[in-house]
Amino acid sequence: MKISERLMRAKPSATLAVNAKAQELRAQGKEIVSLAVGEPDFQTPQHVCDAMKKAVDEGFTRYTPVPGIPELRKAVAGYYGNFYGVNAGMDNTIVSNGGKHSLYNLFMALIDPGDEVLIPAPYWVSYPAMVELAEGKPVIVPTSPESGFLAEVKDLEAACTDKTKLLILNTPSNPTGGHYPQAHLDEIANWAKSKGIFIISDEVYDRLVYTPADYSTLSNFWEKNPEDVAIVGALSKSFCMTGWRIGTTLAHPDLVKAMVKIQGQSTSNVNSMAQKAALAAFEGPWTLIDEMKVAFQRRRDLAYEIISSWPGVICPKPDGAFYLFPVLDTFFDEETPDSASMCTKILEEAGVALVPGSAFGDDRCIRFSYALDDEILKKSLEKIGNVLMKK
CATH class of the missing domain: 3.90.1150.10 (Aspartate Aminotransferase, domain 1)
Known part of the structure; x- marks a missing residue:
């Protein structure tokens, strides 16, 4: 073998x-x-657990549509509307088996063999491995502790070649806790667009930002440039649902369809009862x-x-x-x-x-x-x- x-x-x-x-x-x-x-x-909040139990009691234990039940996909879109004022619809969303699965689906959908992917370091441990599994080439972009481990446009520019296809950003960051202010994110996004580089924005920790820092996101950039960015989220950190495996993606409908094709041939839908729990989480309360x-x-x-x-x-x-x-x-x-x-x-x-x-x-x-x-x-x-x- x-x-x-x-x-x-x-x-x-x-x-x-x-x-x-x-x-x-x-x-x-x-x-x-x-x-x-x-x-x-x-x-995990009690109302989320109760929603899971109710789903079991009501027999909601069958297959669902691959990208998620419609009401959950609408709730994901509504999240970006409620918190960031972004106008998105159900066809812009897909629910996957954790944020890691969302990222993997994106890499598989977007990378061709030999494509280069810019990854600012320090990076979340699975980014380079996922890129390699998709037959892409990780290009590591070092950052410094003096900058809070945040990438600058000049760093990305120096690493960019005619083979650069993607850039992965993570804010707040695992492992550093570093957080890009909105103006900094926008500067990078505008640079990437000018270079024809697609951005995957990993915003799994987006609700865990501490004063005096403020929330930031590329979902607003996505609304104006839906073919240039995808946003990954999850309930793992914000709702203590690490074991429930609920990841989300906000993307162009064509990219969502591509991810549905991959997910349909690999895992199919997320656990049906966990989807009902996720819906309860999105509906609140968020205390x-x-x-x-x-x-x-x-x-x-x-x-x-x-x-x-x-x-x-x-x-x-x-x-x-x-x-x-x-x-x-x-x-x-x-x-x-x-x-x-x-x-x-x-x-x-x-x-x-x-x-x-x-x-x-x-x-x-x-x-x-x-x-x-x-x-x-x-x-x-x-x-x-x-x-x-x-x-």
């Missing part, structure tokens, strides 16, 4: 590898705290988001203060999501020369799981999630500090 070359080139998920190591240590009886988790620690934002902003400030106190550390203060991405290479040495070995050392000596920056395209850094209890977060960071500062 021979596994395909395209799959052999794809790298396994680093976050899953970290989790496997943590589970191994737990099995040995060691107490392990995870700051590697990419999901909120709040419960959970306000609760989470208060908690996450408090935890961000707590973690930022501790991490920034470590000597030689550069740590941009993020405006969104629930991650910090400090530069920790000042602590690298012969024994721990990179982010992966440093994460292993911290896991073994402090009992805290983290994700190495190499997984996100910047080996100087390590990703910290602050989506857990304040006191546990504080104690975990203190343990990490003790390991780093140990002579």
Whole structure:
């Protein structure tokens, strides 16, 4: 048996590898705290759970249309109208099995073999692998902590060639928490349009933006330029529905049809009961988001203060999501020369799981999630500090 070359080139998920190591240590009886988790620690709202139970009780357990039930697709379009004033219809939307599936469908629909895709780094771990699985070529565009890890037009221009087909943007960012102001997003969007480069805007964390920063989106740009951009969203982060697998795409009807074709030949529709739960989430109330934002902003400030106190550390203060991405290479040495070995050392000596920056395209850094209890977060960071500062 021979596994395909395209799959052999794809790298396994680093976050899953970290989790496997943590589970191994737990099995040995060691107490392990995870700051590697990419999901909120709040419960899914009761009205969402009740909608799922009602769907089961009423026998809503059959196949649905591949792109989602009509009322849910309308609710997705309505989301962009309610929050961003965008006029969209049902035919502009498709519901997929999580934001990851939405992105994968887009890459498969848009990339031809050899097409280049600009990916600002640090990037979400799956972007390059997805591009390669679609037989495209990831072109990594480095950014700096001094800029908050936000890409500038000049950086993108320098990486652009006549083979550049797509640009993937992520705001707020996983792994950095960096958030593009609206003017910055618009500048990049206008540049991309002038170059004939399609933008995929990953806005899965769009509701988790902290004051004084304000929300931003490319959905308004999409409304005027529907053939030049697609917007990916999800309920995973904003409604604590990571396991429910509800991803959404706002796109031109022709692109939606292409994604429906791919989804129809791969997964078909999203779980029918989860669609009813998603509809309840979109219909509200949205009070959970306000609760989470208060908690996450408090935890961000707590973690930022501790991490920034470590000597030689550069740590941009993020405006969104629930991650910090400090530069920790000042602590690298012969024994721990990179982010992966440093994460292993911290896991073994402090009992805290983290994700190495190499997984996100910047080996100087390590990703910290602050989506857990304040006191546990504080104690975990203190343990990490003790390991780093140990002579």
